[in-house]
Amino acid sequence: MRIKLAHSPDADDAYMFYGIASGAVKLPAPYVEFLADIETLNRLALAELLDVTAVSAHALAYACDKYYVLRVGASMGDGYGPVVVSRGGEVKHVAVPGRYTTAALLLQLAMPGVKTVEIPFDKILEAVAAGVVDAGVVIHEGQITYHRAGLKKVVDLGEWWLRETGLPTPLGLDVVRSALGREFAEQAAKALSESIKYADAHREEALRYAQRFSRGLSIEETARFVDMYVNHYTRDMGPKGEKAISTLLEMANERGLTPPCKPVIV
Template sequence: MIIAHTPDADDAFMFYGMLSGKVTANFEIEPVVEDIETLNKRAFRGELDVTALSAHAYAFLHDKYRILSTGASVGDGYGPVVVASKEMEVEKKSIAVPGKYTTANLLLKLAVDDFQPVEMRFDEVLPAVKRGEVDAGLVIHEGQITYSQHGLVKILDLWKWWYEKTKLPMPLGVNAIKQDVLDTLSHPSASSPALLPPCPSRAQFPHPCYRKCLTAGISSIPALN
């Protein structure tokens, strides 16, 4: 079974139980680690059995995938932000976005009437803004915390915009399983929440992809080092 998630540190923790073998199954697991927009697009092509998805992308995939009961990403006081090299209005600017089907991009389109989106990988957004290739950038994952280290300033907080409009938490991402896989799996964990062990420290992660994911995410946040 192909199980996919992003390189973000929280995804590495969420999927650790299954992909490390701590949670056993009667099928072989093939791990895939890609940026969220790549996962969204691969899910559109039906290539992933279990995967992290943007909440926005899931709206297009609800007939092919089912949301799992664990592992959703919901913002409460925290969410995507637009950053730039200096204070400016967001309207009519070129803005780097981490993918057409990301929830962050949908929120930006709802909040801003007129801007020019420039699609790129999430980890290319901050460097592109620094180099002046775009006027501003829409950042997700740890970039929401670390943008100031790049000499950038926040010009739009999409969590604040969302909460002022809805007074609700912000749905950002989900974990989902293909409907046909769910229908054919006989293992109990296919239809019930997987029980994950207590989250281990970085030093206890045996698989190199998890050590890399966690180190990359945590090392960019000074307070956590």
């Protein structure tokens, strides 16, 4: 059996999976790799078509009984996160990078009065700059490059989340399909942990590899972005990270935005 391993083609995910991609770290089973934007991965996971994959914390609410959550590999912002940007002026229509992204959920929680429009994440800056929408929620490298498009920050949703909860911002998670069993999930978690350790031990070459997925960032900017989202919560989310996930899902459910979910973390 070949498992279907998926993650986003982004610098932070590339860094995390460098040990596996380089062949230095082995997964518990042979695999085929599939790279796609996070919203595509979310939708495939909701259909239970991926075995080991990155998903948005928001999407987990709709696949709670289908996947184990790994305590390693999470993308959590420590007082920072997706950024709402605009040209200035009144904000009515805001572009989001997908219905099931955590960015979209955080926007709904922080700015419930706005209307959202789904636009691929790599077109949001262009849409805002062109005036197609009033504002947009930027993720990935857009969080540190939006100034280049002449745009201004309306709100950093990670800063908002920290003020509201005192917790890190739970954005992306790595999950394993429950049908594969808890033991397999634990083995996958160990392999991913070893992959990150390998990247840390070979940082320069891991960053060069990650830069290939950074869509125009310099090596210094790639390192900055990787360090934002491959942090101590990534290596082990710990009790604070677990609480961040449960708080997000509970808050969303209480406001009628998602179904209830009590994730199983391994």
